[in-house]
Amino acid sequence: MDRHGFLRRLHQVYRPRNYLEIGVNDGRSLALSRVPSVAIDPAFKVVKSISCDVHLVKATSDSFFARKDPLLHLRTGRNPFRALARRDPLAVLGGDPKLELSFIDGMHLFEFALRDFINVERHSRWSSVIVFDDMLPRNVDEAARDRHTGAWTGDVFKVAQVLRRLRPDLVVVEVDTSPTGVVVVFGADPDSKVLPERYDDIEKEYIKPDPQEVPDEVLLRKNAVQPEALLDAPFWPALIRARNLNRGRSAFTALRGRIEEVS
Incomplete structure (x- = not known):
């Protein structure tokens, strides 16, 4: 299955009510x-309907x-959350809109992907x-x-290493899609300050000149x-029910083991 086949099925399985894409x-x-979407790219050239x-x-x-308000679009216009709010207050995410499905495919350099x-x-x-x-x-x-190949991932693979090392509260799942794999992250915590507070030190530690040291388990997809x-x-x-009912983070504790069983 290629990346687009995976994303297509993910939309069908997870049924997000909004979508964000970095790298159009x-x-x-x-x-x-x-669904209502926000898509970001400094040089997009959309040719698809x-x-x-x-x-x-x-x-x-x-x-x-x-x-100031980057996700304004997700609570205005034809956003279905407004109509939903009148019928089912539990389904409203409340306050600022919260992203449900995000796809990060921007600049293929570690520091950019980490900031994303x-x-x-x-x-x-x-x-x-x-x-x-x-x-x-x-x-x-x-x-x-420094890109010198047709297919190019850059050193963004290091982001998964950082998340596993510094954010054990997350579940990080490598997925063997063609041609160059994806990583799916569960358990986001918008209140976590670990990465922004340590960003400068992380950048100094992980940005290295080419050639990059890519672990065998990444090259051979041993954990994917x-x-x-x-x-x-x-x-x-x-997961969908907890999301729709706006359940608190304690619900993740009960669900985490079931997600980790897959990985």
């Missing part, structure tokens, strides 16, 4: 969304998240799903910071699960 490119992944209510932003993700995660997590909940693309390079050349195994896992209905 030609619009193939954005075209999969059917888009079937969602989308705020398409020509900007870097850093500048976008620096705005920090910004996305700030606007997410524990029940949100955050997906990184291009996380499993097939060789050291693909993982170079098959996409079907994650998408067909039995925890999804419980």
